[in-house]
Amino acid sequence: MQEGDKFEISYQVTPEIYQAYIHFFNDRNPLHTDEKFAAEKGFSSVVMHGGIMTGFLSNFIGEQLPVKNVIIQSYKIAFVKPVYLNAQLVLKAEITGVYESVNCIVFKYAFQQEQKTVCKGEISIGII
Numbered sequence: 001m002q003e004g005d006k007f008e009i010s011y012q013v014t015p016e017i018y019q020a021y022i023h024f025f026n027d028r029n030p031l032h033t034d035e036k037f038a039a040e041k042g043f044s045s046v047v048m049h050g051g052i053m054t055g056f057l058s059n060f061i062g063e064q065l066p067v068k069n070v071i072i073q074s075y076k077i078a079f080v081k082p083v084y085l086n087a088q089l090v091l092k093a094e095i096t097g098v099y100e101s102v103n104c105i106v107f108k109y110a111f112q113q114e115q116k117t118v119c120k121g122e123i124s125i126g127i128i
Helices: 015-025 035-040 050-064
Strands: 006-012 070-079 088-099 104-113 116-127
Touching (some): 050 088, 050 104, 088 116
Antiparallel strands (some): 070 116, 088 104
């Protein structure tokens, strides 16, 4: 992997992923689970948990890269727009730095829905 390499992966926020997140992490905040509450706050439906996006990032690093000897060291994430159930997302990531002296690779990424960014950030991984 080298600086400038680009990756594009599709993900969908399925009902199964949504329900599993609620079940395993017990996050029942009404913005994520109560349609009426979400509507009162100006959203068109319940907003998906941000942790679902971090799960997709984990899948990208752990399963989609051409190497498996990696570990996430840090990530930054900014939630730009709400994500709703059944959203079709495209993760676009680019390697912006390769630091061999510390075995680190840095990516900038964005999740897009209908070519609009819904969240973005940076991920640093270590080569182990």
